[in-house]
Amino acid sequence: MAEAHQAVAFQFTVTREGIDLQLSHQALTEIYLSGVRSWKKRIIGLKNSVITGVYPASPSSWLFVVIAILATMYTRSDPSMGLIAKIQEHLPVSQSMSTQFQTLVSAVLFSTMLWLLLIFTMRMCLKKLLSYHRWMFEKHGKMSNTTKVWVALVRIFSGRKPLLYSYQGSLPNLPVPAIKDTVKRHLESVRPLMDDRQYEHMTKLAAEFESSLGNRLQWYLKLKALWSTNYVSDWWEEYVYLRGRGPIMVNSNYFGMDFMYVTPTPIQAARAGNSLHAFFLYRRKLNKEELKPSRIPGTVIPLCSAQCERLFNSTRIPGEETDTVQHWQDSDYIAVYHRGRYFRLRVYQAGRLLSPREIEFQIQRILDDPSPPSKGEAKLGALTAGDRIPWAKARVKYFSSGVNKRSLDCIEKASFFVSLDDDEDGVTADDPASLDSYAKSLLHGKCYDRWFDKSFTIIYFKNGKMGINAEHSWADAPVVSHLWQHALSTDCFQLGYNAEGHCKGEVDSSLPRPQKLNWEIPPECEEQISQSLAVAQALADDVDLHVFSFQDFGKGKVKKCRVSPDAFIQMALQLAYYRDQGRFCLTYEASMTRLFREGRTETVRSCSNESSAFIRALEGGEAADVCRRLFHEAAEKHQHLYRLAMTGAGIDRHLFCLYVMSKYLGVESPFLKEVQSEPWRLSTSQSPMHVEMFDLVNHPEYVSCGGGFGPVADDGYGVSYSVLGENILCFNIACKISCKDTSAHEFGAQIRKALRDLLQLLIPNQTEFKTEEKRPEVKKDL
Known part of the structure; x- marks a missing residue:
């Protein structure tokens, strides 16, 4: 095979005429370019470490301080108050160093120490400033003078053009509450x-x-x-x-969805070509730290970026007592699954990232590959979907040496995992349940066609739809969401497709073919694969998922009621649950703590005395004025709890x-x-939407249903919701079929009714709601 031959840098044979040496120039070129790329990354990393280390100052500010000190010395004044002379006394005296040169060196050393002291002072000041959170508890639109001064100081001490990790050293530590x-x-x-x-x-x-x-x-x-x-x-x-120790599929991993109403191309390989190229453009920015640090929307307040470090090249490794998250520094390929086979696909050639058209060409090669899976290979991924202890034991016993270890290493060290699905999925106009089956496919698939241990898996369906499944231990949804929405935006609005639906550009047909991974699976391992698949399949079959977009109104109308959209939705969920179950329950809403260094999440307990009092009054037929007052008290209490959670x-x-x-x-x-x-019988989370990446005014059809997760409690609901633009709310509801007291579709109906009832309460003259979801008109002139 050509690619096997190219993998050998040189060959030699001994003959009567001497040694016949044959060098593979292509292989040597690849080795050279790989080394150059590696060294470039190291140099960029070193440069970024210096820039981040001195932030909020800049390296060039050192020269400014040195020149300023030298300038004051030439005016016969001593800004160091004798320190420069002290430094000069302790410099090693030699015949080659004149007194004037000693003074210059002493001044430079003093300037450097002064510069470092200024940097330390600025960082400590910024850290103290970022520890101030009283601004968050002020009423919307009413900023106190103290907060105004604080905002001005944060702007002054925040520096200019920060890199992704520039604020890490200035973020405060999470406090321990009393x-x-x-x-x-x-x-x-x-x-x-x-x-x-x-x-x-x-x-x-x-x-x-x-x-x-x-x-x-x-x-x-x-x-x-x-x-x-x-x-x-x-x-x-x-x-x-x-x-x-239980399965991470459904129980831990979560998913993200494609556009609801737009499929940029119906060609599976083309969609993969553009989006995979976009993922690696994002990784390049991440490695160079060119991504802007995340901030609280509408403010200058930075959020911790530590979770971004393990976004690519990471895998959860199973262990008998505990798993570990393994992260590798670099990887120039992806692992691809199709029809029971695993492939290694390099996305760099001669030191450059393949174009979208070239990646499409390579993906199509995998789709057209007629080779059958090896014995035991087809359902190998089920090991990652079942219980963790059997997978850990099987990994040590069957995948710690030989060809199996090499192939497993290839998957685990890949940038991320790609699954090419033979099914067609997504939203269809004539089938409301299509969104539900699409979500279930992203959540668990066939239980063996995803690699649930990878930091994330990208799924491409036969009709051009795509989705993402992410492992949860290494980071939370906002980090994956930013990557996902960046890829969607880049795919449609920057890269685009030609008239036939293929990626733009030309193809180098001499690209080496994707490498099929080899396996030697013994019968005992096949038995373990079957057992893991049975566990995973039972879990997947028990999941009841319902996804819907609510288009009667969105955050635009809610804001007119002077209510936070999140508080409004949480009150609707409380009302819907009470009507569905006839009782209140402990409610989990995820809130971030990324205002602090290495912060992850905190729980907002949305069921409060105020919310339950409001719901009892509403359901008990109390006067509308009383219910409105209680509603606003409950919404304000929810916002207060959310702010407390965010501020530690x-x-x-x-x-x-x-x-x-x-x-x-x-x-x-x-x-x-x-x-x-x-027990958390109602577990909720708002899927973050980065609206700056999409023009929802001119292209309202480019909206997604966000993402979702499995139920947390056997007798409860998992609800993920998204606020899309001004007019759409999306909900992903999950529960277990085995629980006779829960139903995702019935709870969805209760949520829709609760949303309408709450708006009718707040705006009594509200006109009749529409009963059918309206599909935005798809515009062609991108």
Whole structure:
């Protein structure tokens, strides 16, 4: 085979005439260019480390300080107050160094120390400024004078043109809340869920914990907070994600969806060509740190970017007791699955990234490849979908040497994983259930045609639709969402397609073919694959998913009611759940803590005394004025809880870390044990939308249904929602079919009714709602 021959840099044979040496110039060129690319990355990384290390100053500011100090010295003044002379006294004296040169060197050394001191001072000032969060609790549109001054100072100390990681050293550490505050907020959050007897019992447990064991655990936790960058994140990653021994498919991994109403091309390989090229353009920016640091929308406040580091070239490695996340520095290829075969596809040739048309050509080669899968290869991916311990044991036993190890290494070290699906999926106008089946396919597929351990898997369907499935331990949804939406935007609005639907550009037909991976799967391993597949299939078959877009109104009309769209939706979810189940439940809403270094998430307990009082009043037929007042109180309380969670004053991460600490100390706490056993029957999250990447005014059809995740509790709902532009809300609802008390479609109907009822309450003269979803008109002039 040509590609096998090119993989050998040189060959030689010994003959009577001497040694016959044959060099492969192409292979040597590839080696040379690979080395050049590697060194370029190192140089760029070194340069960025220097720029980030001195931020918010710049390296050129050093020269300015040196010149300023030298200029003042020539005016016969001493800005160092004698320090330059002291430095000069301790310089090594030699005949080749004149007194004037010694003075110059001493001034440069003093200038450098002064410059470093200024940088340290600026970073400490910025860190203190970013620790101020009172601005978040001020009413919208009413900024205090203190906050105005604070904003001005943040702008001054933030520097210019920051790189992706420039703010990392200036972000504050996550504070440890006081025990009494956390216990008080917890008791307040569970009050609407308990009767008087249950609440009195919980109050006694809390008081006993606060007065005894809690103080001891808090002391250790504060010690950890002083020593580590973030007292939560490492334990959260390990104990919530990596130590879970059940399947990560459905239970942990989540998905993102393509455009609802637009398919840029019906050609599977072409869609892959453009979007894969876009993913690697994003990775190039990421490696060069050219991506702008994330900020709170509409503000100058930076968010932590640490999670971006493991976006590419990362895999979750199974272990018997705990998994690990392995990250490699670089990878110039992707792993591709199609019809039971695995391929290695290089996306760089002669040191350059392949064009979209060339990637399309290579993908089409895989699609046209007639070779059958090796024995046991077809459903190999099921190992990543089943329980973790059997996969860990099988990995050590069957994939630790030989051809299996080489092929597994190829998948695990790939930039990311790609699945070429033979099915057609996505939204069809005449089939409302198509969105549900599309979401289920992205969540779990056939249980063996995704590699659930990879940081993310891109799925391409036969009709040109695509989607993403992401592993959760290494990062949260906003990081993956930014990558995903950047790829969608680049695919449609920058790269585009020709009239036939193919990628633009020319093809180098001499490109080496994608390399098919080889496997030697013994019968015992095949048996384990079958067992893992059976576990995964049972889990997948039990998932009830319902996805819908709500187009009666969106955040534009909600804002006219002077209500936060997120609070409005959360109140609708509370109302819908109460109508569906006849009771309230502990509700989880994910909030970020990326205002702090290495921050991840915190829980907003959306079911509050205020929300339950409002719902009881509304369902009890109270007067509209009373219900409106209670609604605004509930919405304001929700916003307050959200702000507390974002600013490090949440409940659940603190209680979680106290519980972990109690386990390390070998002590039991009835209070913490009961807290950790509370079920989250309603788990919710807002899918982040980066609207700056899309022109929804001129192209309203370029909207996605966001993404979703599986149910957290066996008898509960998982709800992900997206706020798209001004007029559309999208919901992804998941529950388990085996639970007779839940139904994703029925809960979806309750959500739609609750949204309409709430708006009717806030705007009594609201006209009749439309009953059918209207498809935006697709414009052709991109």
